[in-house]
Amino acid sequence: MMPNTVFVFGSINVDSSHHVAAIPQPGETVIASDVSTSPGGKGANQAIAAASAGAITRMIGAVGDDLDSTMVLEELAARGVDTDLIVTLRSTTTGRAIVCVDDSGENSIVVVSGANAHLNELIAETGLATISAGDILVLQNEVPAAANFAAARLAKSAGAIVIWNAAPSPMSAAELVHDLDLLIVNEHELKRVGAVLEVAHGDEGSSSELGELLTAVSRKLRTDAICTLGSEGLIFTIGAQHGSVPAPKAQPRDTTGAGDAFVGYLASQPALPWVDRLQLAAAAGAITVTQTGASTSIPQLEAVESMLATLTEKRLV
Numbered sequence: 001m002m003p004n005t006v007f008v009f010g011s012i013n014v015d016s017s018h019h020v021a022a023i024p025q026p027g028e029t030v031i032a033s034d035v036s037t038s039p040g041g042k043g044a045n046q047a048i049a050a051a052s053a054g055a056i057t058r059m060i061g062a063v064g065d066d067l068d069s070t071m072v073l074e075e076l077a078a079r080g081v082d083t084d085l086i087v088t089l090r091s092t093t094t095g096r097a098i099v100c101v102d103d104s105g106e107n108s109i110v111v112v113s114g115a116n117a118h119l120n121e122l123i124a125e126t127g128l129a130t131i132s133a134g135d136i137l138v139l140q141n142e143v144p145a146a147a148n149f150a151a152a153r154l155a156k157s158a159g160a161i162v163i164w165n166a167a168p169s170p171m172s173a174a175e176l177v178h179d180l181d182l183l184i185v186n187e188h189e190l191k192r193v194g195a196v197l198e199v200a201h202g203d204e205g206s207s208s209e210l211g212e213l214l215t216a217v218s219r220k221l222r223t224d225a226i227c228t229l230g231s232e233g234l235i236f237t238i239g240a241q242h243g244s245v246p247a248p249k250a251q252p253r254d255t256t257g258a259g260d261a262f263v264g265y266l267a268s269q270p271a272l273p274w275v276d277r278l279q280l281a282a283a284a285g286a287i288t289v290t291q292t293g294a295s296t297s298i299p300q301l302e303a304v305e306s307m308l309a310t311l312t313e314k315r316l317v
Helices: 042-052 067-078 114-118 121-127 145-157 187-196 207-221 258-268 274-288 301-310
Strands: 005-009 013-019 034-040 056-064 086-089 095-101 107-112 136-139 161-165 182-186 224-228 234-238 241-245
Touching (some): 005 258, 013 067, 034 042, 034 067, 042 056, 042 258, 056 114, 056 121, 067 086, 121 145, 136 258, 145 161, 161 258, 182 258, 187 207, 187 224, 207 224, 207 234, 224 258, 234 274, 241 274
Parallel strands (some): 005 056, 013 095, 056 086, 182 224
Antiparallel strands (some): 013 034, 224 234, 234 241
């Protein structure tokens, strides 16, 4: 029996990361102490995370016919991602992200979509031609919504599991993916999804209020759902289970890519019990924040398992 494959349909960028003392305010100029360039984009990061966790991983996306594309494709392949389904678009640039990271590890990101904006139903159909029952499709929101809808529909019709990371936050109900099995959001994204679904109720801030909102969103979209809360761990509604999982302690240097590490690791191990999948993904995210960069900070499985071995608690709360 062939192992399940993780298909990631989404964005591929080159990240230009700048370290600053504090994120600049409107009208303010700040000096960066250093700058680095590395592969990024939520899709590429999540594919690298899934491959790093040991999954057979195929990336479906688009790059431009420029020098940036060569660097990105080589790095994806070096990290174990199958790049055969990535198309190169003529007269188009590869996506780019400008990232500012402050001394506390928080970031501010501006994305130039480039080739990512040209993903469409045809690319989805071609890339997902071999997806089958039990495989996993991972989606994000850095590509056109219509392309996401097509990919989700094709995957569901084949019996695959669809995971949607609703990031960046959808701006309207027209951007919501409905053919899905699992929604993954952070606190900000959860509130935005709740608002466009008209199930939000005030400025939810406590864990219990967020849990109620997550449950309401889950019911409205008819899907399991997880909300990541950074150093506070995560809350979830999976089947009839509702609860939380604590995050391993970590000293943040750069939070870029932590959510993508979580998503990719979670997608990589569909056969594991949920408690193990959630803790594996949380540990991957915790390690990611201790390193700089996006895809370059995503850990290999051995490092994640080593962290998990030091934890005294293994439980759903």
